[in-house]
Amino acid sequence: MSVPALRGLRVLISGAGVAGPALAYWLARFGADTTVVEVAPALRTSGFAVDFRGPTHLGVLEKMGVLEELRARQTHGGAMRCVDEHGRQIFRLPAEFAGGDIEVLRRDLSRMLYERSAERTDYLFGDVIANAAETADGVQVEFGRHGSRAFDLVIGADGLHSGVRRLAFGPEQDYVRHLGYYLAGWQLPNTLGADATPRQYNVPGRMVSVGADHRDPDRAGVFAMFTSRRLDYDWHDLDEQKKLIADAFTGLRWHVPHLLDGLRDAPEVYFDSISRVRVPAWSSGRTALLGDAAWGVTLGGMGVGTAIVGAYVLAGELAAARGDHRVGLAAYENRLRPYAARWQRGANPGRFLAPASRLGLRSRNTLFASRLGRRLLISSTKSLATDTGLPEYAADRTLS
Template identity: 40%
Template sequence: MTSKREVLISGGGIAGPALAYWLGRYGFAVTLVEKAGGLRGGGYPIDVRGTALEVVRRMGILPRLRAAHVDMHKFTFLDVAGDEVAVVDPRLIDGSVAGQDLEVRRGDLAEALHAAVGDDVEFVFGDSIATMTETGQGVDVTFASGRRRTYEVVIGADGLHSRTRESVFGPEDRFHHYLGHCFAGFTMPNILGLAHEGVLWSTPGRAAVLYAAGDGDEVHGFLNFAREDPPFGAFRDPAAQRDLVAATFADAGWRVPDLVAAMREADDLFFDTVSQIRMPAWSSGRVALVGDAAYAPSFLTGQGTSLALVGAYMLARSLAVHPGHEEAFAAYERDTREFVTLNQAHVDGGGSVMFPATQEAMDRRDAMLRDLTADPVPMERPAHSALTLPGVAGEPADGGGRWSFHTVPAGERS
C-alpha cells in the first residue's frame, strides 16, 4: 500500500482549515498546527462572494452559511457634526448581490469549516513551528513544544503577518504594501440601539463605525485613520496601539469619545494596518503560502476571505493532480495569480472611497452617496467571480471540469 503524502499546514483561521478539508478529501495525511489554544469564535462579519460561493457549495457548508447570513438593512453616513449625509442600501456600497453573496460572522465560517474537516485532519492547538529544514525527502519541522516530524510539504496559512513567510521568504517589509490607513476593531455596547445596520461618522482622514450585525446588546466598533507611515513600533504593543488611536481621535465629536473609551476597555482589540501582501512567488522549495500570507488584499476590497477559500481549493487540487511539489506549486500560482491580482487591484493607488483622506475626496464621496438611490446593476463578470473553478480532481466534471479565467474590463470591476 502506498503511504499517504504528509502535509503540514500552519494556521487555523480560514485558509488553513479550507485547505485541510480539500487535502483530506484527496487522501493526504494532514496536520494543522495553530498557536491559539482552540478554535476562535465570534469575530467581525466577513464576505463570501463569487467564485468562493462555489467553493463552500462543493464543501457542503453553503446551507449552514446561508442560515448564518447577516442581513444588513441600511448604512447611515454622518458628517463631522453627526448630522445625516445619506442612508443607503449596503449592497450599493460593497457591490454584493442579494440572495447570492454571503456575509457571516468570521467565527461562524471558522466553525463550519472545522466541522466539515471532521476527523480526517490532525489538529494541533497551542503549538507552532519553531524551525524548518528542507531536505531531499521533505521538510524537517521542530515545533515550539519540542515535537519533531518530517513532512513532504509545508503550507503557510498564518495570515498577513505570517511567521512561515518570514522564516522562508524573508522580512515582511519586502512584501508589505501599505495602503495608508490603520484601524482598530473591537466589540462594545450597543449605545445607539442599532439593529442590522451600520453607522459611519467621518472627517478627512478619520472615521468611526458602529456595525450591528444583529439586534443584540453588543456591536462592532471600528476606528480607522489615515497615516503616512505604518506604526511599526505599535504592532506588538497593545498599550501603544490604544494610545495611538486615542491620540488620533482626541478632538473628535459625535459619539467618538464613547468608541475610544470602549476601545480602551475592550478585551478583543484588533489593531492593524490596511495593507496588502504582494509577492513575486508564493512558494520556495517545499514551502508554499495561501490566503493572506501570500496575497492579503486588505479589508478595503472585501475579498480577503473569498481569496483564501479559492486559493485553498486551487492549491489542494494542484497538489492532488501533480505528484511533484514543484509542478503542483507552479500550477497553483499559474492558475490563481491573475484572479488574485484583479481583486487586489480594487484599491490600486491606496485610495479609499469610503474613507477619504482629504476634504475634496470627502465631498466627492458624499455627493456620490446622495445619488445612490437605485438598485445596483448586476455586472456580467465582476472581479470576484472572474475565476471559474476547475472540477474536483478525480470526480466527474459537473459543469466545472475545466477551469477558465474571465478578464474583467476596468470599468466593470467591483
C-alpha cells in the same frame, strides 16, 4: 476502492483562520495527513463580516457542503449610513455595496471550517513554527512547543504577516506594502441603541462606525480607521494598541467619546495596518503560500472568497499531480494568480472609507449622495466577482 491521490503525504499548514482549515478539509478529502499550527490558543472570535460573491465562490462552498449552513448564518449586512456629527444622514449605501451574495461573521465561518476539518486534521493551537529546513525528501520543522517533526510540504496560510513567508521567502518588508491606514475593531454594550445598519462618521483621515451585533443586539461592534505612517508597536501588547487607537480618535465628536470608553474595557481588539502583499512566486521548493500570505489586501472585498477558492485549487492540483509538489504547486499558481489579481490590483479601501483630505471627503460624500454615484460603486464591486471556470478534481468519495 481506488487509493486516494495524496495518501501518505504529510502536510503542515500554518494558520487556523479561514484558508488553513479550508485547505485541511480538501487535503483530507484526497487522503493527506494534515497538521495545522496556530499561534492563538483557540479559534479567534474577533474580526469583521466577510462576504462571498459570484458563482466561483459559491461553487466551492457548495462542493464543501457548507453553502446552505452559511446561508442560514447570514448577517444580511452590507448596508451603511454615513452621518455628520449630529447624526444627520449624508448618504446611504444599500446592502449590495458590501454584502455580496452571502455575508457571514468571520468567526462563524472559521468555526464551521474548523469543525468540518477537525476529525481528520491534527490542530496544534498556541504554537508556532520556530524554524523549517528543507531536506532531500521533506521539510524538518521545529515548533515552539511541540518539538521537531518531518513533513513533505509546508503551506503558509497565516495572513499578511506570515511567519512561513518570512522563514522561506525573506523579511516582510520585501513583500508587504503599507498603504497608509490602520484599522481597528472592538465590541461594547449597545447602550446607544444602534441597529444592524452601521452608522459611519468621518473627518479627514479618520472614520468610525458602530452597529448592533447581528447575533446579540445588546452588543455593538465598532469599526475604526485612520491614516498613519507605518507604526512600530508590539503585536501582543493590547494596552499599547488601545493607546494608539485612542490617540488617533481623541477629540472627535458624534459618539466617539462613548466608543473610546468602550475600548478601554474591551477584552479583545482587532488592530492591523491596511497593506498589500505581492510575492513574485507563491512557492519555493516544498513551501507554498495561500490566501493573504500570498496575495492579500487588508479588507480587500474578495479576499476571503478567493482564499476559499485557492484552498480548493491548491489541494486539487496537488492531487492531480499525485503529490508531486513541483508539478502541483506550479499548476496551482498558474491557474489562480490571474484570478486573485482581478481584485488585488490597486485595491485600497482606506481611500474610500476614510479619505485623507477635506476635499477628498467632500467629493466622496457628494458622489455617493447621488443615485448615479451609488450605481457606479455597486457596479464596480460586482464586476470583480466575474466567474472563472472551476476545475473538477476527482476526490476520494469514500471520505466525503
